[in-house]
Amino acid sequence: MTMAPLLTVSGLHKKFGSVVTANDINFDVIEGEVLGIVGPNGAGKSTLLNLIGGVLPVDEGTMIFNGRDITKMQSAERAKAGIGRSFQIPRPFTGMTVFENVYVGSSFAGGVRGQAGYERAYEALEMSGLLHLAEKPAGQLRLLDRKRLELARALATQPKLILLDEIAGGLTEREIPPLVETISQLRTAGVTVVWIEHIVRALVSIVDRLMCMAEGRVLAIGDPHEVLRSSEVIEVYLGKTFDMEGDV
DSSP: OOSOEEEEEEEEEEEETTEEEEEEEEEEEETTOEEEEEOOTTSSHHHHHHHHHTSSOOSEEEEEETTEEOTTOOHHHHHHHTEEEOOSSOOOOTTSBHHHHHHHIIIIISOOOHHHHHHHHHHHHHHTTOGGGTTSBGGGOOHHHHHHHHHHHHHTTOOSEEEEESTTTTOOTTTHHHHHHHHHHHHHTTOEEEEEOSOHHHHHTTOSEEEEEETTEEEEEESHHHHHHOHHHIIIIISSOOOTTSOO
């Protein structure tokens, strides 16, 4: 891709006491791409998303999004600027319908109410494959649909960039391909995606580039197959050579 970066992360540092969770992290995300992030537990992956999304403040470094310095922006400001976020554990408002959950995203995080907010919520439901469940209580959803609802709530803010934190976690082998297809449709719709996932094969089937992290630093970033062939990535994360020919 030759387009200018949508997001540029430069010299990012973060620590909690003596534990370093982000150690001089530098990378770009190109508009329209899907960037996957892998790494062992404790590598700093979720911390990185929290830094980009504004959930955590940075200690050092800068983040430029869509031409604006967002380093000191609050999370609500970043949402309005075009950064959406899903979380690892879905926490829907169980007493509300699926539609009402998504409308909360469009009206409060997205800042669009009334008819425009309703339309945006329905668009997010359609894109995430949940339109047929719009009137169902969110507390009755199976896990796959809760994951899709988490995605729909983020999409309701009409993000330019969406951050996905292990959205395939806990799903069965049969449930993963439909979720991957949904995420593929986001790229078709022009949404840029940064996706953390432990299910490596799901990432490899869709991402343009792959980044591997360990101990708060970037080990490798680039073509997914080349990253997974890296001896350092195999040693620190995979433990063995990755089978490129297996199923998702």
